[in-house]
Amino acid sequence: MHPNLTPDLALADRLFAALRARGFDGVGITRPAYGPGEQAAHDLCRAEAEALGLEIATDPAGNLLMTLPGTDRAAPRLLLGSHLDSVAQGGEFDGAAGVLAGLAVLGGLVRAGFAPRADITVLAIRAEEAGAWFPTSYPGSRAALGRLPEEALAVPRLDTGRSLAAHMREAGFDPDAVRAGAHLLPPEGIAAYLELHIEQGPVLDSQEIPLGIVTGIPGSRRLRAGRVLALLWARCCRLSWARSAR
Numbered sequence: 001m002h003p004n005l006t007p008d009l010a011l012a013d014r015l016f017a018a019l020r021a022r023g024f025d026g027v028g029i030t031r032p033a034y035g036p037g038e039q040a041a042h043d044l045c046r047a048e049a050e051a052l053g054l055e056i057a058t059d060p061a062g063n064l065l066m067t068l069p070g071t072d073r074a075a076p077r078l079l080l081g082s083h084l085d086s087v088a089q090g091g092e093f094d095g096a097a098g099v100l101a102g103l104a105v106l107g108g109l110v111r112a113g114f115a116p117r118a119d120i121t122v123l124a125i126r127a128e129e130a131g132a133w134f135p136t137s138y139p140g141s142r143a144a145l146g147r148l149p150e151e152a153l154a155v156p157r158l159d160t161g162r163s164l165a166a167h168m169r170e171a172g173f174d175p176d177a178v179r180a181g182a183h184l185l186p187p188e189g190i191a192a193y194l195e196l197h198i199e200q201g202p203v204l205d206s207q208e209i210p211l212g213i214v215t216g217i218p219g220s221r222r223l224r225a226g227r228v229l230a231l232l233w234a235r236c237c238r239l240s241w242a243r244s245a246r
């Protein structure tokens, strides 16, 4: 019979309080990517993971892997997690909720003495708020999979003007290894990835639905330059509308 498996909610409460105390800027939460606030959040999560006896690893980009070993170490692992950086004056739950939920789950499994069949890894990802700090998409996730293109390492952080590689190095990590594609998460070793994330729109809240399951993800496209031809557009549309209305 399986033990009663419940997440360690006290662990999540404790970590949320610690993150709030460290990251509150007077309005919201601010944890710049590869800044001291993000590092402090990683340190807090790492300390909890060590207390649980999880295996800890950090990849060359500084992504943190906290693993409860499975009974079959060769089986593809289950990944849980999210990011720990935030936008300026961001919300308390964005990113952090996914990492803390994963740790609460593993805390519950450890407490129950339950060994899963495959490894379960909580991943705390670096630098996911690309639009706020480094204007390139998801450098932490891509580096975790060994897929960060070289040019992304040269992208400057918006507030300091210094490159992603420089910030990575300053934080104690290894952009040269990232450039060479070194990583700890080969895709064939991943069975599934589950990310709990706060909804960033009003739908669930307005309809009082506690939980939604994402069935699709929109791509994002960043344009470096653009021209707005509004007058031309307006004339065209008026013309075609006028024609179709006849």
Ligand SMILES: [Zn+2]
Binding pocket: 083, 094, 095, 197
């Ligand atoms: Zn997020």
